[in-house]
Amino acid sequence: MRWLILLFAAIGSVANAANDTFLAQHWKRPIVASNKAASNKASAELTPESCGGCHKQQFADWQQSLHAKAMGPGVMGQLQGFSPDVLNQNNQLCLNCHAPLKSQNESLITAISGKKTTNLHQQGIICAACHVRNDHWFGPGAKKVDASVKATHKTSTSHKAFKSAEFCASCHQFDDDGPKLDGKLLQNTYVEWQNSTFAKQNISCQNCHMPGRRHKWQGIHSKAMVLKGLTLSGELISQTNGQVKAKLGLINSGVGHYFPTYVTPRVVLQGYQQNKAGEMLEDSLVEEEIMRAVSLDLSDEYFDSRLPPSGQLVLDYQEQWDNKATTLVLRIVVEPDYFYEQFYAAKLEADDKFVGRELLKQAQDNAATSAYVLFEKSFELKAVNVP
Ligand code: HEC
Ligand code: HEC
Ligand code: HEC
Ligand code: HEC
Ligand code: HEC
Structure with a gap:
């Protein structure tokens, strides 16, 4: 053999x-x-x-x-x-x-x-x-191709x-000597894929991003696409002795690289209690971020909590039950253009004579409106103990 x-x-x-x-x-x-x-x-x-x-x-x-x-x-x-x-x-x-x-x-x-x-x-x-x-x-x-059509080429x-996958690397992967932060290239999607089990199984970028050879290239801006790549779970575990315990879990089960691969998006896991009117009780909020956080001039990396393929994050919610709260909410928010939104704001503030101002304002608006709720689950909280 x-x-x-x-x-x-x-x-x-x-x-x-x-x-x-x-x-x-x-x-x-x-x-x-x-x-x-x-x-x-x-x-x-x-x-x-x-x-x-x-x-x-x-x-x-x-x-x-x-x-x-x-x-x-x-x-x-x-x-x-x-x-x-x-x-x-x-x-x-x-x-x-x-x-x-x-x-x-x-x-x-x-x-x-x-x-x-x-x-x-x-x-x-x-x-x-x-x-x-x-x-x-x-x-x-x-x-x-439609058989009735004769090719001009x-x-x-x-x-x-x-x-x-190498076909896409030309623009989605920096060379080894490209810009790095904390020893890691700023753009490393192809190598992340190469190190994943997807590469070993011959599942290329096209299999996930061009299924049926469609030319849509959906990514983090598409809720449906992001849902395909993840396994999500949210549950209320107990509400005893005035304490609310819950878990919100996210597994990178089907993204062929880090989730997310770039420094630009931010994903936030949240657990919080809500009153009868549906208002968040601020003190009860617990959050975890998934992102590669960098400075706006790309000279510094603050932290990197992105999830490699099969990586997972669990938000462990354990907070005092607020007696005004009627509901516990577990949710995940995706901000695909988080970095750009801050970046444009800073640029507009720094230079009010910049020739590209009008376009950057438009870009800032676009970036600010691309966020969406990926997952949300509510649980009723009762004054009595839940077993
Ligand atoms: C007049 C019709 C027509 C136009 C215009 C046309 N194509 Fe095509 N194309 C075809 C047909 C028919 C085929 C099927 C293969 C063949 O007959 O050569 C084809 C095949 C292809 C293929 C597949 C080739 C392969 O080997 O996989 C690609 C890619 C392609 N076209 C891209 C383009 C692009 C890009 C343009 C514009 C710059 C274009 N075509 C313009 C008719 C057209
Ligand atoms: C090596 C390829 C590459 C080069 C060179 C490059 N970009 Fe990009 N750019 C990308 C990729 C891939 C994305 C999508 C991923 C992301 O959002 O980070 C992107 C996204 C962007 C976006 C956000 C999407 C949008 O259209 O608003 C902006 C703005 C941008 N690039 C500006 C620039 C500017 C300005 C330069 C030159 C100084 C540049 N890029 C050079 C690959 C590149
Ligand atoms: C970013 C690169 C890229 C761009 C832009 C792009 N294509 Fe393609 N195209 C591909 C790749 C890669 C494949 C093969 C996908 C596969 O085999 O899984 C492909 C496949 C095709 C095919 C063969 C389809 C089939 O069913 O066999 C045609 C025809 C085609 N492209 C036409 C176009 C036309 C027309 C446009 C513009 C409207 C376009 N492509 C833009 C990368 C691109
Ligand atoms: C010529 C350079 C180039 C090539 C080749 C290319 N891309 Fe891109 N791709 C980009 C740029 C630049 C963007 C960002 C566009 C923007 O938003 O302004 C992008 C965006 C994307 C996105 C959307 C990201 C998001 O934020 O949702 C996906 C997915 C993607 N590309 C996948 C692929 C795949 C798969 C291939 C190979 C078949 C490929 N690309 C080939 C330059 C390229
Ligand atoms: C097993 C499926 C799979 C494979 C293989 C895969 N991707 Fe993705 N990709 C996804 C999913 C799901 C998302 C949405 C979640 C996310 O943004 O990470 C995504 C997102 C993206 C994005 C959006 C930007 C971001 O920050 O996440 C780009 C660009 C991208 N992929 C490019 C590529 C390229 C290039 C390859 C090949 C080197 C590739 N992908 C391989 C599933 C895949």
Whole structure:
């Protein structure tokens, strides 16, 4: 049997090497999707709307995804602070991940110089950013395209690297020498995945984030997605001798990396008592945070309570029963953009002449309204003892 295992291991590493070679070339910056960029016809063919003419499902999904919104007011507001020269010299800076085509960088610089552009940069991570290089199309080997549609892209190559987790690492993983805090990279999603049992079972990013090859990429902003990754429980254990005891538990049972993977979200577990009018009795509140808390200038890490795959946290509630309380509430709140909300507030306060102010205000509003209640359970408290 031993040689068989060795043989499979060898095939595995050859396959990975083939992916690595393909991806190193595919994600080399600057990314040129079309050499005919000068022609309006060629650049029109590369817009997501144009692809959407035939690939309706992918286009509809993508439009709703955060990849399509990657050049929103938070990014654009900050970019307005840079001069066209800096944007040119810094090798695409933020756009490497937020709008990675060379033609998108050119469009951004033209826009910031106040001239007319294609505005291709505003569309964020467009189809061509993942699928087109030098006027040649790439994909995983298409399963289902409407048979009545004839392809315009006559030259296309299918490569299995599209199904691999390494495909996503280009933007969701910093290199080893990237910025670190407390010895840990600021962006480490691929490595977190690699160390998880999901990698060993060959469950890639796409299996969870693109099921059925759908192009939605749901993550922490989607309550349904977050619920899929966790096992939650809340129970009242006892109410005796004037004490309320309860437990609120959260297990990272199905997130393929840390929950959450970035420094930006915050998750709060809460237990508190409520009076008849439904008001929280402040003194009874007990909280636990799940987050990687960092300073706004990213120079300091305060604490890191994120949960690795199979990690868990239990909020142990043991408080005096407040005799005005009629209900115990256990709940979990997710604030996907917690860091950004504070970050924009600080930036707006520090500089009231900043050119990107209007956009940053908009981004701050968006960040402040993305929070949601993930879980909530109420228990009636009675003056009598509960066994
Ligand atoms: C060209 C760079 C790039 C590539 C390649 C890329 N992403 Fe992203 N991804 C981003 C950026 C930038 C954002 C944040 C967009 C925003 O909110 O402005 C993002 C957002 C996401 C989110 C949403 C996160 C949230 O906050 O809810 C998920 C999930 C995601 N990506 C998964 C993937 C997966 C899976 C792949 C591989 C198939 C992938 N990405 C490939 C750049 C990229
Ligand atoms: C290595 C890839 C990468 C680079 C380079 C990068 N980002 Fe991002 N950015 C991401 C990913 C992935 C996310 C989504 C995860 C998150 O929210 O932290 C994101 C999210 C964001 C968000 C929140 C979502 C939104 O659209 O409002 C902002 C703002 C942002 N980035 C700004 C910037 C700016 C400004 C720069 C350049 C100084 C930059 N980023 C450079 C990958 C990158
Ligand atoms: C006129 C219709 C049409 C347009 C426009 C179109 N496609 Fe396609 N595409 C097809 C058809 C049909 C197929 C099925 C495979 C084939 O016949 O080549 C396909 C296949 C694909 C595949 C799968 C290739 C593989 O090997 O897995 C990808 C990825 C793709 N298209 C991306 C795009 C992108 C990105 C755009 C826009 C820049 C685009 N397409 C524009 C019709 C179209
Ligand atoms: C962030 C990268 C990324 C972007 C942006 C993106 N795709 Fe894809 N696409 C992928 C990956 C990865 C797969 C393969 C997923 C898999 O095999 O699990 C894929 C698969 C496909 C397929 C094959 C579908 C099938 O059922 O076989 C088509 C067609 C396609 N994409 C078209 C598009 C179009 C059109 C857009 C824009 C509206 C787009 N893609 C945007 C990464 C991307
Ligand atoms: C086993 C399923 C699974 C796998 C594999 C997986 N994810 Fe996730 N991912 C989730 C779930 C569930 C969430 C929502 C909870 C959360 O935000 O952590 C999520 C959230 C995210 C987010 C949102 C930001 C954040 O702070 O959590 C990004 C970005 C992301 N995943 C990227 C990736 C990338 C890139 C890979 C591959 C290297 C990957 N994921 C592998 C299930 C998975």
